[in-house]
Structures are given as C-alpha cells and as structure tokens.
Amino acid sequence: MNWTAFTPLSALAGGAIIGLAVSFFLLLTGRVAGISGIVGGLFSPKPGDFAWRLAFTVGLLGVGLAAAVMFPEQVTASSTRSPLAMLAAGAIVGYGTRLGNGCTSGHGVCGISRLSVRSLVATATFMTTGILTVTIIHFAFGGSL
C-alpha cells in the first residue's frame, strides 16, 4: 500500500459530488448521465438532440479550464505513458465505451446504483482488464509504455 498517496476524504467527497450530479440530471430530465453516451451522441447528431450534449461537454471543459488556473496540480497531468500510448488509449476507450454502451459513469456509477446486471458485469469486466493492463505494463515494461 502507498499510504502517502492515499487521499480518502477528497476521493469520497468528489465521489459524493459526482453522485449529486447524476442524481440532479435524473431528477430534472429522467435520464442517465453517462459521459461516453452523452459525448458519443455528438458524433451522430439528431435534430434537437445536440445542444444539451454540447452544453454538458462545455461544463466539463469549463471546470477543467478553471481548475487549470486555480488548482493546476489537480489537472496538470504528469503521465508516465508515451504520447503514442495516450493517443491509442483514447481511441480504445472511445471505441470500447460506444461498443459496450458506457464507461465509469454510466455503468460504474448509474448502473451499479440501479443494480443493473449489464452494468455490474461491464464494471467487473473493465476493472479486470484495467488492472490486467496496468499490471502487465508494471511488471513487463517497468511501468512505462
């Protein structure tokens, strides 16, 4: 265990705010706030179904911009991965989340809260392959790729 890196309070509080965000969206619109689904829908725009997706995305970007100014250490990525790995990671995540109908928010938070069987299986699957990938890179490539 790496106790010096352990940040239980900010992780719990941040998670609780995420829970409030998806609950607010459900209360208002009756829909699941899954990020990959909302953003992915920007790629197949339908009339009247584009502006809200863009607004949600702008909200995320706006917070990122504000955080980069106010708390740069929380968003300025120190990444041990190469540029090519980051590009490939994005493409695999983009394709995979569309194919599997969700990511950490839609399946991991909304789906598990609902006890959806599909989301429980999806979350167990991506946790497993995520840990496998990191573990292989850690032991076979010394943690950098």
Place this chain on the structure above:
Amino acid sequence: MSATASTADRAFVGGALITGLLFGVGLVLSGMTLPDKVIGFLNPFSGAWDPSLGLVMVGAIGVHAVLMRVILKRGTPLIDTKFHLPTRKDLDPKLIGGAALFGIGWGLGGVCPGPGLVGAASLASPLLLFVGGLALGMGIFRLTNKA
C-alpha cells in the same frame, strides 16, 4: 410543473450544463483527473497500491443509490413526462467486448472519458492526445456501426 419532453428545451440544455459543471468539480476534487493516480489505483499487485479512487465509486454510488430511489418515487422527472432508464438485461458480446476494451484503454492511459475532457481543458498534451484518440475511436465506431 408543465411536463415537456424535448431535449432541445432551454431547461434541458441548461440542466445539462449544470450537470457537466457539477460532475467536473467532483472529478477534479476526487483525483480522477490525475492519470498517474488512476494507474496507482489499477495497480494492486505492485506493492504500492493507492486505493483512493475506489472511494470515489463508494461516494458516488452511496449518494446516487439513495437519491435515485427517492427521485423515482416521484413518478416523473421535472421537465419530461417519464423516466428514460436503460431496461436491457441481456449480456451480449458487444457489452463484454466493449467493456473489456474500455478497461484496456483505461489502464493504458490512466484516463476515462470524463476526466479526459476535464483535463484536456488544461491543454496538457497527454490529455489532448487522449481526447483526440477518444474522438477518433468514437468516430470510427459511428462510421462502422449503423445508429
């Protein structure tokens, strides 16, 4: 409240913006926007595991699982005539394969879609590359699968 069902309504678009802002604040506070921290979480066999981000799931699910049940008791959401929750229960190869791919990409980069978008706004090059790839992957899916 008058119930409408259009996603183009000003209230819907404004609500989506507020949701994105609140979600983004949660992601930044939680540490999900730090790729090395995500990798530290997905690395339990390394001897230097950082379990913090498991608590993000605990906090988010803990709040939403309770509020969701209260909200669904209302019968209808505030600005639509009914709830639109996923109803599928089948476990098909697309779900498993897609989730497996997502996990591989998540472990490779240490970034999932939301934190990628939040972090890209800082113009940090690893996250800009990730979001470029994200758009590429979603675009390829769109072109190779009929909506």
